[in-house]
Amino acid sequence: MTLDLLSNINSPEDLRELETQQLKQLARELREFIIDIVSTKEGHLGASLGVVELTIALHYCFETPKDLLVWDVGHQAYGHKILTGRRDSFETNRKLNGISGFPKREESIYDTFGTGHSSTSISAALGMAISSQLKGDFNKQHIAVIGDASIASGMAFEGLNHAGVTKANLLIVLNDNAIGIDPSVGALKTYLTKAKIGKKPTQDNIIEALNFHYEGPIDGHDLPELLKAFEKLKTKQGPKLLHVITKKGKGLKQAEEDQVKYHAPGKFDKTTGEVIPKNNKDLAPKFQDVFGLTLLELARKDEAIVGITPAMPTGSSLKYMMDEFPDRAFDVGIAEQHAVTLAAGMTTQGHKVFCAIYSTFLQRAYDQVIHDVAIQNLPVVFCIDRAGLVGNDGATHHGVFDLAFLRCIPNLIVAAPADAIELRQLLYTATQDLQQPMAIRYPRGRGEIKDWKMPFEKLDIGKGRCLLEGEELAVLSLGSISGNVSKSIEAIGSRPARLNHAGKPARLNHAGGPARLNHAGGFSIAHYDLRFLKPLDEDLLQSIFEKFSHIITIEDGTVKGGFGDAVLEFAQTRNYTGKIHKLGIPDQFIEHGDTEELYEIAGISSEKIKEKILSILH
Secondary structure, three states: OOOOOHHHOOOHHHHOOOOHHHHHHHHHHHHHHHHHHHHHHOOOOHHHHHOHHHHHHHHHHOOOOOOEEEEOOOOOOHHHHHHHHHOOOHHHOOOOOOOOOOOOOOOOOOOOOOOOOOOOHHHHHHHHHHHHHHOOOOOOOEEEEEEOOOOOOHHHHHHHHHHOOOOOOEEEEEEEOOEOOOEOOOHHHHHHHOOEOOEOOOOOOHHHHOOOEEEEEEEOOOHHHHHHHHHHHOOOOOOEEEEEEOOOOOOOHHHHHOOOHHHOOOOEOOOOOOEOOOOOOOOOOEHHHHHHHHHHHHHHHOOOEEEEEOOOHHHHOOHHHHHHOOOOEEEOOOOHHHHHHHHHHHHHOOOEEEEEEEHHHHHHHHHHHHHHHHOOOOOOEEEEEOOEOOOOOOOOOOEOOHHHHHOOOOOOEEEOOOOHHHHHHHHHHOOOOOOOOEEEEOOOOEOOOOOOOOOOOOOOOOOOEEEEEOOOEEEEEOOOOHHHHHHHHHHHOOOOOOOOOOOOOOOOOOOOOOOOEOEEOOEEEEEEEOOEEEOOOHHHHHHHHHHOOEEEEEEEEEOOOOHHHHHHHHHHHOOOOOEEEEEEEOOOOOOOOOHHHHHHHHOOOHHHHHHHHHHHHO
């Protein structure tokens, strides 16, 4: 790969030294560079390939960083990063101590606003534009680049609605490629689909109706047309929108043809474009697939079951149900607030609604969880995917706050399965005459149990279990972090804890009998899986308080206000005089890196848990 032009560009100032006829060659080099790095280092591919020409044109026409450029979401910002001084460090993208996969203010002066969640760019850029006006600067340009899936979100409409009654020097670039991560949905998508390059839709233009100057649609891969449009719009005062039509994955045949798969394909052959297959033979399933396949199985037997997701049918595995029951499974687009209240509305009419939503995105619908679901005590089931540390996407995507922000809500049951079988049984339990809302949180990625399709059995709400009995120290875990606890106890020298799912889910173990004593290197360590944050198993906790003077609580959520604090609060009401040690995500934002690396940093890896146990016992 030769980078005759790109190798000499260390900033947009260097870019603006090129002749316009050289930009087409630069686009080829930039696209090849992205493909070359992402093919081996992994990351988000399709979105950035689709905006190569647009990225070059923006930095060529506008005086960045003086002019302020805001990228929506950030999946599409790889070219931006490479052209703004991060070419040589781009191979560290999304790795521990490397550059972020998303725009990040601390990383570069060119990253004017941190973005990981969609639909924030218009509001942020409008805020910047109004600030410039208040300072008397009427020449600075403020540009928001937003996709057609993101602009359909409620927050984007709120920004458009406000911007239309201002005189702010704001330019919105609508990158219209008919897809976010999954294909775009909704009436706005249908409207935009009717737009052709050089021809507006025949029906009234919704953008112009909001008092925007509208230009386009134009070909987002035609550099001369992009440059011409930007030069024209720089002279226009007030809010304006340029509609550009692009192809996600542009320049890599397979990425153009399978845009969902190549959004973030993993490693692939940069020459052929073929994804390098992973050896998944004999591996345990992903928690997402356990959810999706179990829900489909339940839906086949119960016509009242409905599934809803805000724009993540493939990622959440609701796609299984959507394919078989398209009338009962809904992708509502990037609209988390709407998804939750839609679920509430359907629940009032007797449907059993499972709302599948990533933990980090549930944060965006917190008011709806409280106001529309919990206050009315509607039995919506929140299936909270990507709970805990999710790895390379970093702080914007870690699902570490849900335990803390959900446990304070009245009426809401909060459950966290330790493994795939518990997840399956909790989903079934939620279909059995549930009388209040319920949240079931589970992590990204694979579990450890291959044979997970056990016969359905209803669990007792608010009851935990003992995985391993002991005498000297009790370890209390909530959720899938239980696996790290079992490994740490085993590493100390004990036999592994036996998870017996054969019988009833009693407090001791699934079979109803006591687990074996664990004499690990002279130590006797007990391990309890609480299963429920709310309601807590107070009977089980009381028996633990009576037996142990040292207790460790472990969670993959924030240590402030989560599971450990819930146990501490209950212990205080029972005048517990022993010592409770809390392990969890520290009171800081955890950055990007491989999940195991982040577990180590947070102090909840199996090795760190082992060290904590031994330090207490010694």
